[in-house]
Amino acid sequence: MPERVAIVGVGHSDIRSITPGLSCKEMMYEAAARAYEDAGVNPRKDVDSFICVSEDFWEGTSIYDEYVPDQLGGALRPVHTVTGDGIHALACAAMLIRTGMARVVVVEGHSKHSDMRTPAHIHNFAYDPIYHRPLEAHPHHLAGLEMNRFLHVTGNTREQCGLVVKKNLANALLNPRAVYGARVSLEDVLGAPPAFTPLGELDIARPADGGFVMVVAGERAIAGLAGEPVWITGYGWCTDTPALDSRQWGEAAYARLAAQQAYRMAGITDPFRELDFAEVDDSFSYKELEHLEALRICRPGEAGSWLEEGVTLPSGDFPVNVSGGSLGVGHLLEATGLHRVYEVVLQLRGQAGGNQLPDVARGLAQSWRNLPTTTGCVVILERA
């Protein structure tokens, strides 16, 4: 049996739409100091390895991994960077522990989106330089294309996507971490200016700044730590294809395959029954529905009607994005997955405040690396 692995400490910097008062390093320090306090660890003595997630162009610095160690207590220690979502790093931390090489590993991710003055141009730089980028379309156009196909294939409706926005923005009102909480009606969403039809302006998660740090430990190390463990019982990640010509539009295959790996590890065969709630990627409204179906939490074509029936509301049988998701909290670049994990951890610890769900023991967090990628991660977390 591989060693059991848990999250034993979590911390974040204050999430804001802009953070002019702090440098990125100072923001990371704030998140790290809180996570170490929560776990009861001294990073200079108790942590064996550090894993960060970042992408050079989000930061405006080449070889950005240079700048991560100091504010995490990781100077002259084994530190490495993964250019992926925070859940990728969480999985790497679990793997490192299971080799027997490390007992305690720290994972970090952040967004300093507000440092970018030309985010759409920078985002467009991720598109294929030969086939796609020369079209000079706004990067979000791909979401419009995908949404259209998704609705066509599955029979979910534009209105149901609007209800995702309504639900998540309302949920965010009760979450002190959320930047964009609001009470909006379906009419508000549908009546918002069109952006990339069928995608409207309110269907797109808005960016925010914030950093997350988590302390991950193997069972052997947990006894000596203060933090209440939340067990990582399954994880998976997958990349479909970068090519637009060979991807299967209308289905999030990456989420389906990542979930398959995670469910297998966690011994889950019926996710709807065996999980209590989920935080899934909603970078665009339709993505929440698409991901729920890919995760096999509901059947293809069923996610929208579920929402209409209230199944995914906080009071429903399977609450989804009680935190407010990326639509309500703000999109945090590569830290988006860690934010979702954070919300699941709080729920399982019973520390989610006004968003607290009753009697939850097992939750799922899922991330997607946003356009133009077909990369996503899944993690299953359980209460002790």
Next chain:
Amino acid sequence: MTVKIKEWPGTALSSRDIEEGRVLTVRHKLKAEYAWDAGVAIGRYLRELKNGRLVARRCGGCDRILLPPRMFCEQCFVPTDEWVYVEDTGTVNTFSICYVRWDVARLKEPLLPAVINVDGASPGMGILHLLGEVRPEDVHIGMRVRAVWKSPGEREGAITDIKYWKPVQGG
């Protein structure tokens, strides 16, 4: 296995292949602009540069005086404790005589980048800057130098408010 490979993959192109259009390229100029929040420590560092002073932070844990200033100590992992003004004199830790620009175009006059250990900061606390008013052949490790500031009206709160560092007489 490697000895058995007859033909290794990869096709080398020459400049002429491009110039004569034998292969095609797609050009893209990225419009990437950033405005990085300087934060508490570097924000104050920049303001003090505008005032013609260098400021550092002291860590109560290890008692080091840290330059460039930072709000946390990377050794002790605790918040740093106080602002400390340091001198605008120092010692050359290492230097180079650089004849090329970033794109390897030749410079008429070489640049003299150096790491300068600043007086008043803890031993080894250097910063990257340039040397000036000195012949390249006269520069040496251990040379004593002093900052040459822009005039107060020219200073804008940037590391370039110091024009360069020049040798101190007898240094």
Next chain:
Amino acid sequence: MAKVAVVGAGMTKFVRRAQETGRELSWQAAKMALDSAGLTLKDVDAVVIGSAPDAFDGVHMKGEYLADGSGAWRKPCIRNFVGGATGVFAPIQGWYHIASGQFDTVLVVCEEKMSSCHPHPQGAFITIFDHTTERPLGPNLLWIFALEMNRYMTVHGITKEEIALVAVKNKKNALDHPCAQLGEELTVEDVLNSEVLAWPVNRLDVSPASDGAAAVVMCAEHVAKRVSDKPVWVEGVGWHLDTAYWTNRDLYYPRYVEYAARMAYEMAGIKEPRKEIHIVEPYDPFDYKELHHLEGLLLCERGGAARLTADGVTQRDGDLPVCPSGGLLGVGNPIAAAGLMKVCELFWQLRGEAGKRQVPGTPRRGLAQAWGDLMQVGTVIILGR
């Protein structure tokens, strides 16, 4: 700790400008590595990609762009990034994918297409410096190497002549490498008389900008025994990242390399590295770096690597062959791919398949090391028969 083997390796030619795209280069190296192991993509459980700054290829989120070329279609795929040290970290990441028990077979692919960056690949390096306290000074990459080299030479009293011997040796070794970009017979005078870029760095002290890819296939013990009659085992891995405040450190000694090496030696149970390591592929983007790294790897005393080189100990037929491949100076330096090329070289050397490059005496154990960031990170892998 579960045993992990390397069972296949492949690489493209390293060239100044490749016709292939980054995805195509990745595919070529990956295909060769799989072929050499007698495996196909169906056998691969997960993919690890290594690639250095996105600014070279001119693609943001480069790992995503390279994924299908690297064989990651519908597979778990992760890209690691530790600057120049990435090429040796990638197989370390492959190692932990397998040693954790998570996967049986992992394809590790490293790629760099530096020629895409115009007008010069060096432009990608301007943005490695601190955006507020350093970039306004107009730095370029050569500065930081020249500053380190000067410090190293001055502290130990080492001359440029002694350092140039490394360039001469590695470029000569590269003449025997079929993928090499810059194999040639040079003299110390040629190096010293080449154009001064940033004193003490001359043009021939420096490795070139290159395009290329390299790949290895790694697997768990039970798979290795089935698919390979000559698996090469991962005996030790280590990595360390020092503070980003590089001007606060004495650059004469790479402490982070020493720490990474100690981590790897401990895992491999190596007490006397100088006796127990038989081939070394240290990172040599600049000639002095080979010396610097040999010292950090504890393969000689501080300041002693120049003597070792002058005495011929580091020649291919010497007592401690160093960069028998030809290194970055000779084979070329498509950053991440260059680091993994060193691991490929160990694989071929330890299996006795390095052809004209084969070091005599059937070496049993080799070490590859890469370096990166702001004179800051060391990655070390030890392979053994």
